[in-house]
Amino acid sequence: MVKRQVPAPGHVELWVHSPVLAGATPGQFAHVVTQGTLRRPISFSRLDVDTGNAAMLFQVVGVGTRWLANQEMGAVLDILGPLGRGFPVPDARRPWCLVGGGVGIPPLFAAASQWTSAARMTPTAILGARTESLVLLEEEFRQLGHVVWITTDDGSRGMKGTVIGPLARWLAKNPQGQVYACGPTAMLRAVGAISGQRDDVWMALEQRMGCGVGACLACVVLGNGPEGPDYRRVCTEGPVFSGEELIFP
Numbered sequence: 001m002v003k004r005q006v007p008a009p010g011h012v013e014l015w016v017h018s019p020v021l022a023g024a025t026p027g028q029f030a031h032v033v034t035q036g037t038l039r040r041p042i043s044f045s046r047l048d049v050d051t052g053n054a055a056m057l058f059q060v061v062g063v064g065t066r067w068l069a070n071q072e073m074g075a076v077l078d079i080l081g082p083l084g085r086g087f088p089v090p091d092a093r094r095p096w097c098l099v100g101g102g103v104g105i106p107p108l109f110a111a112a113s114q115w116t117s118a119a120r121m122t123p124t125a126i127l128g129a130r131t132e133s134l135v136l137l138e139e140e141f142r143q144l145g146h147v148v149w150i151t152t153d154d155g156s157r158g159m160k161g162t163v164i165g166p167l168a169r170w171l172a173k174n175p176q177g178q179v180y181a182c183g184p185t186a187m188l189r190a191v192g193a194i195s196g197q198r199d200d201v202w203m204a205l206e207q208r209m210g211c212g213v214g215a216c217l218a219c220v221v222l223g224n225g226p227e228g229p230d231y232r233r234v235c236t237e238g239p240v241f242s243g244e245e246l247i248f249p
């Protein structure tokens, strides 16, 4: 571990030096040994192939993330990755919008960092949080040149409510716009519902995981198969899926 920051209360961003991880596609994840038997999946928030550094921004919610948050500088971490399928690069000629809720925002920032310079139209980032102090990476998105809309559940910053209201307005103005979303399942379900579950609406799912490499089936979700509903492994077929690939309960 080469750098550590606290971007918001209860949240930590760790940088590790690993040219292999730094070459990940945004939306892929690291499977990290912490305390206990199971590894913990965490997305990449920053990927820098020049320095060979990759960062992970996570909320401290339990035993594994607490252990990780307390690692000292110079600690050697046991990380499997990059794993899973990341976000496809948007068509630069068409508008695109990033929609993130809570710790769903960091992988979208990794994507924005790689894609923004090629965009022909100013991209929009819609960032949602429970309250003002938990809005992640807002300044970083502004520095990339994004139009940034903020929502908070309690109205302490930006618009009161969820990211779905601003996304509906963005889609009304950009009916053919490409959408990239990451956040809680309820948020993704709503994104799928208002966007019509299209093949250019991409969502990164968070699911409890076991092996992380497709063997245990702990992470399956319901897919929209050619012959009816089927199961998709979030760790290998995902975590990024298009809206048309999924069936939300």
Ligand SMILES: Cc1cc2nc3c(=O)[nH]c(=O)nc-3n(C[C@H](O)[C@H](O)[C@H](O)COP(=O)(O)OP(=O)(O)OC[C@H]3O[C@@H](n4cnc5c(N)ncnc54)[C@H](O)[C@@H]3O)c2cc1C
Residues within 6 Å of the ligand: 029, 040, 041, 042, 043, 044, 056, 057, 058, 059, 060, 061, 062, 063, 064, 065, 066, 103, 106, 107, 205, 206, 207, 208, 209, 239
């Ligand atoms: C592909 C993927 C990418 C992820 N990326 C990030 C990220 O960038 N930043 C981040 O903060 N978190 C991310 N998560 C969630 C993260 O993996 C969990 O918060 C973490 O595993 C919790 O471990 P713990 O030991 O601290 O918590 P535990 O003690 O195991 O559990 C504490 C709480 O967290 C919940 N939880 C545990 N695992 C998950 C999980 N996989 N998904 C959702 N809730 C969980 C539990 O239900 C419980 O409420 C990601 C999850 C997946 C599947």
Ligand code: FES
Residues within 6 Å of the ligand: 208, 209, 210, 211, 212, 213, 214, 215, 216, 217, 218, 219, 220, 233, 234, 235, 236
């Ligand atoms: S976590 Fe084991 S198959 Fe996905």
